[in-house]
Amino acid sequence: MHISDGVLNGNIYITGYAITSLITAYTLKKVSEEDIPKISVVTSVFFVASLIHIKIGPTSVHLVLNGLVGILLGMAAFPSILIGLLLQAFIFGHGGITSLGVNAVIMGVPALIAHALFGLRKLNPKKSFVLFLAFICGGISIFFSTVLLSVFLILSEKEFETVAKIAVVSNIPIMIIEAIICLFVVKFLLRVKPQLLE
Amino acid sequence: MHIEPDKYAHINSPVHHWDTRFKIVSLVGLIVGFSFIHKMALLPFILIISFLLIYLSRLPVRYLMKRLEYIIPFLLFAAILLSVTSGGETLYSFKMLKVYKEGLALGSVIFIRSIASILIFFVLLETAPFLQTMKALQALKIPSKLTGLVFFTYRYIYVYLEELRKMRIALRLRGYNDNSVLHTLKTNSAIIGSLLLRSLEQAERICTAMVLRGYSGNVQENSSFSARTSDYVKSLITFVIVLVIILIQKTML
Numbered sequence: 001m002h003i004s005d006g007v008l009n010g011n012i013y014i015t016g017y018a019i020t021s022l023i024t025a026y027t028l029k030k031v032s033e034e035d036i037p038k039i040s041v042v043t044s045v046f047f048v049a050s051l052i053h054i055k056i057g058p059t060s061v062h063l064v065l066n067g068l069v070g071i072l073l074g075m076a077a078f079p080s081i082l083i084g085l086l087l088q089a090f091i092f093g094h095g096g097i098t099s100l101g102v103n104a105v106i107m108g109v110p111a112l113i114a115h116a117l118f119g120l121r122k123l124n125p126k127k128s129f130v131l132f133l134a135f136i137c138g139g140i141s142i143f144f145s146t147v148l149l150s151v152f153l154i155l156s157e158k159e160f161e162t163v164a165k166i167a168v169v170s171n172i173p174i175m176i177i178e179a180i181i182c183l184f185v186v187k188f189l190l191r192v193k194p195q196l197l198e
Numbered sequence: 199m200h201i202e203p204d205k206y207a208h209i210n211s212p213v214h215h216w217d218t219r220f221k222i223v224s225l226v227g228l229i230v231g232f233s234f235i236h237k238m239a240l241l242p243f244i245l246i247i248s249f250l251l252i253y254l255s256r257l258p259v260r261y262l263m264k265r266l267e268y269i270i271p272f273l274l275f276a277a278i279l280l281s282v283t284s285g286g287e288t289l290y291s292f293k294m295l296k297v298y299k300e301g302l303a304l305g306s307v308i309f310i311r312s313i314a315s316i317l318i319f320f321v322l323l324e325t326a327p328f329l330q331t332m333k334a335l336q337a338l339k340i341p342s343k344l345t346g347l348v349f350f351t352y353r354y355i356y357v358y359l360e361e362l363r364k365m366r367i368a369l370r371l372r373g374y375n376d377n378s379v380l381h382t383l384k385t386n387s388a389i390i391g392s393l394l395l396r397s398l399e400q401a402e403r404i405c406t407a408m409v410l411r412g413y414s415g416n417v418q419e420n421s422s423f424s425a426r427t428s429d430y431v432k433s434l435i436t437f438v439i440v441l442v443i444i445l446i447q448k449t450m451l
Contacts, residue, residue, distance in 0.1 A: 004269060005319055006312030007276070010233035028343050036343055037408055038401040040350030045397045047351065048358040049390045054383065055376045065390075072394070083347045087355070090323055090331060093265055097319055098229045159304055162283035163276050177383065184387030189394065196398055 001064065001145055001171070002088075002103055005096030008156040016102030016152070023078050023108065030075040042073060043080040047087060054177065061174055066107045067141030068182050070114030071134065072196070077111040078104070102152055110144035127190065130197075131183055138182025142175040206257050207327040213255035214325045217429040218334035224436035225322045229315045231440035237447050238303055241310040247439060248317040255321050262320050266313070273312050277305035328352075337423055358393055365389050 031039065046069055053060040070077045082104045089095045095103050114137040121130045150164035189196050208214070213221070232244050252259060284301030291297070323331070332352070336345040369385065376382040 005229050006315035036346040037405050040347050041354050041397045041401040043351045044354035045393045159284040180383050181387050185391045188391030
C-alpha cells in the first residue's frame with residue numbers, strides 16, 4: 001500500500017509532508033529521549049516482521065502491522081512508522097522520498113487510531129474483550145489506511161476514483177489477515193508477558 | 199529477504215562525488231518538480247533528464263531496470279485503469295471497453311512521471327553508502343530524536359533479521375509447511391510475538407547499558423561534509439532544470 005514518487009500531484013506530496021511534520025512534532029514531544037533506543041528496537045522488529053510473506057492460496061501478502069505498532073507503542077507509533085517507511089525507501093527503494101509524508105499519514109494515522117481504540121480495554125479488562133479489541137484494531141487500521149490512500153488518490157486526480165475503489169476491495173482479505181494476526185500476537189503476549197500491554 | 203546495500207556506492211562518477219547533503223536537496227527538488235508536470239509534451243524531457251543522470255552516475259542500467267521491474271506492473275495497471283474508466287471523450291471503443299482521451303493522457307503522464315522519479319530516487323540511493331545518506335539527513339537538521347531512531351533501528355534490523363532466519367530454520371526442521379492458512383497465520387503470529395518479546399526484553403537492558411555509558415539521548419554528529427564549488431554548481435544546474443521545466447509548462451497553458 002505504498003504510493004511511489006510521481007503518482008500524485010506535487011501539491012498532495014507537500015500536504016502529506018505538512019501533516020506528517022505536525023503529527024511527528026506532536027508525538028515526539030510525548031516521547032522522552034531515553035525511550036528512543038527502546039522504540040528503535042521495536043521499530044526494527046516491525047520492519048523485519050513486515051518482510052514476512054504469508055502464503056494465501058496462489059499469492060502471498062506481506063504484513064503491514066500498523067495496528068499492532070499502535071497497540072504496542074502508543075503515540076510513538078507515528079515516528080516509528082515514519083522511520084520504518086524511510087528505511088524501506090532508502091534500503092529497498094519501496095515507496096519513495098517525496099511520497100514519504102503521504103505514506104506516513106496513510107500508515108501512521110490508523111496506528112494512532114488503533115492506540116486510542118485499544119485504550120478501551122480499561123472499560124472491560126476481561127481477556128475475551130481485550131482480544132476482541134486487538135482483532136478490531138488489526139483490521140480497522142488497514143481499513144483506515146486504504147481509506148486514506150483512496151482519499152489522497154482522489155484528491156490528487158478525481159479520475160483515480162475507480163483505482164481507489166479497486167484498492168479498497170482488494171485490501172479486504174489483508175484486513176482480515178491483519179486482524180487475525182493482531183489477535184494472535186496479542187493473545188501470545190497476554191499469555192507470556194501481559195505487562196507489555198499495560 | 200536479502201539486504202544488499204552500498205553495492206554500487208563506491209563508483210567514481212560526478213554524481214557519486216556530489217556532496218550528499220546537496221545531492222539529497224537537489225534530487226528531491228527535481229522529483230518534486232517532476233510531480234508538478236501534467237503536459238504530455240514534457241514527458242520525453244523528464245525521461246531524458248533521468249537517463250542523463252543515470253549515465254553520469256555510471257550505475258549499471260541493467261541493475262536499475264531490474265529494480266524497476268517490480269514497480270512497473272502496478273503503475274501500468276493504474277495507467278490502463280485510468281484510461282478506461284476516467285470518462286470524457288472516447289478515443290477508441292471495443293464492445294464494452296472504452297478508451298478515453300483524457301484518461302489515456304493522464305495515465306501516460308503518471309506512468310512516465312513515476313518512472314522518471316523512481317529512477318532519480320534510485321540514483322540518490324545508489325550513489326552514496328546508506329549510512330552516509332543518513333548522516334547527510336542528520337546534517338540537514340532533522341530532529342535529533344528522529345536521527346537517533348534511524349541509526350538505532352538500522353542497527354537492530356540486522357540483529358532481528360538474523361533471529362528471524364534462525365526461527366525459520368527451526369520451523370523447517372520441525373516439519374512446518376504452509377498448507378493451512380489458519381496454521382500459517384498462527385505460526386507467523388507466534389514468530390512475531392517472540393521477536394517482540396525478545397526485543398522488548400533486550401531493549402530494557404540495552405537502554406540501561408547505554409545510559410551507564412553516558413548516553414543522554416543525542417546521537418553525536420560525526421560526519422565530515424564539506425562542500426566544494428563543484429557541489430554548488432551541480433545543485434545550481436539541477437535547480438535551473440527544475441525551474442525551466444516548470445516555466446515551460448506554465449507558458450504552454
